[in-house]
Amino acid sequence: MPGEFDPAEELGLFPDRIFVCNCRGFITKNNYLRDLCARFIRNGAHFFDVLVRYDELTAYVLGREEATAGNFVKWVVPFLKANGATDHLIDRFGMEDMQLMPGATMAVRYIASQMPSFINTSLYEHGMMRVSEQLDTPLCESFCTKMEVDNVQFSRAESRKLREMAETISALRIPKVEYELNVPMEVDAADVKIIRTMDDIIQEQIPGLNAMSLMESVVPVTSHKKAYQLLDIRRQTNIDLDSTFYIGSDNTDFQSLDLVRDAGGVSVAFNGTDFAVRGSTIAILSKDSTVGAVFAEQFFNRGIEAVLDLARNWDRKYLKEAEFPDRNLVDAMLAAHPRKLPEVYIVDRKNVDEIAAKSAEYRKKTLGA
Incomplete structure (x- = not known):
């Protein structure tokens, strides 16, 4: 939140990349x-x-x-x-109904410790307050429906x-x-x-x-509002969209995902709807959110090419043998998926229909309606 102590800034190390995400699919599970x-x-x-x-x-x-x-x-x-x-x-x-995704608290806290982080969601204030309490991540700023x-x-x-x-x-x-x-x-x-x-x-x-x-x-965070908020975050931070890592999953994330992708940043459809996948660079299908932190960490330390390289080589052998800035984070992700890794796809014009359908079906099975 604004005014919070940021050790990186105190040392004169100003951020050059930012993270923005939606709630459902990555942070929250239920509708x-x-x-x-x-x-x-x-x-x-x-x-x-x-x-x-x-x-x-x-x-x-x-x-x-x-x-x-x-x-x-x-x-x-x-x-x-x-x-x-x-x-x-x-x-x-x-307070009674909000369900977080497995690994969401750790993932959001980890990412927020690496770069300026923002949650851009359609959730009512009432629900977002409960999410913020469970995440307990003061350096992560949120925008929601008033x-x-x-x-x-x-x-x-x-x-x-x-x-x-x-x-x-x-x-x-x-x-x-x-x-x-x-x-x-x-x-x-x-x-x-x-x-x-x-x-x-x-x-x-x-x-x-x-x-x-x-x-x-009511001041709803619609698809247009999410996109405007993304551009406002860009203005406030002086960090362009090509240095932005955006995780979205809903139809209302399409415009924001599309903006980031077209600007050369990383847009990730995490358990995304058909439309969300169509605006993304990468689609991730996972029951645990730790994998999102793994890709965000690659982006923060090495940039978009490292993210794409990781997606191309996505198998257990590579993940065990390759060098990563944070080995413990990757090991935690592997431990969360002992049998089958999350599904990761680079989205392009040739496979977008197939991946969009696959993600929509996985979302329905994993998150419900």
């Missing part, structure tokens, strides 16, 4: 917001899935100018409040109306059709129904309620 909806809203998990589907359709399939991936973070809030959620209950839920549900009051009639809307949303069917990024496709009939229903609720029904004030008070 916090989906679990939150399941806790407070009837059939809340499916309700959340429909909102995410609508978000992806408008941002990536329809390509609406006003759409930005991640808006579902603010759309959810009025429905949570209408179903009894308060800031206190959401905060307590974070939200307070207690600031706006709903009448009983309005709460009832929002609950009815939630039931309408939960009744919508999500088709199994998958759309490719930037590839024109006909929209499935079930998705057309989702779009029309959600357009009516978000654009016509909610604006006439106090729920609109609550929704607009």
Whole structure:
């Protein structure tokens, strides 16, 4: 955090590389917001899935100018409040529900000790506070969604109306059709129904309620916001994107991953979605986060070519015999994977479809919905 004692700076050794990451897939395991909806809203998990589907359709399939991936973070809030959620209950839920990835605490602490580190996440403040407490990494600065549900009051009639809307949303069917990024496709009939229903609720029904004030008070970390925040970190640190190591996993990380990759930095899709992989330099599939620290350490000490060289030679024999700046870190990663190493792939135009599909499937098995 700003103002914290940094021994490197005290010695006049100013950093020339930075680390930025998302939460889910690398730091946290469970889908916090989906679990939150399941806790407070009837059939809340499916309700959340429909909102995410609508978000992806408008941002990536329809390509609406006003759409930005991640808006579902603010759309959810009025429905949570209408179903009894308060800031206190959401905060307590974070204490009980937040699950960190194995090795995440060690990995983040290690990386933060090497270079300036930032967490750029869509998590609500309530959840991010719990993550920060568990990581206990004061030198790692975080950016998250600002939200307070207690600031706006709903009448009983309005709460009832929002609950009815939630039931309408939960009744919508999500088709199994998958759309490719930037590839024109006909929209499935079930998705057309989702779009029309959600357009009516978000654009016509909610604006006439106090729920609109609550929704607009939320400052969500969407895909655009993550990218803007990344550029702001670049400005604050005076470290360019070609000296940035970015770990992302969600659809909302695509733009940031793509920016870093195109600038010549390292963008890693860690247990990433299909879209996240399409913006990455490297894809990593792992149940333990220590491997992320291994690659970040290579980047910090030796640069992008060393990272790519490590990815090309990714096998147990090489990892045991090669020289590394921190042998203990590599040994810890090997110990965490005694039978099978994490899967590591350099992503290019030829293999991106295959790797994206493989990562999305692995993510579903490892992290859940």
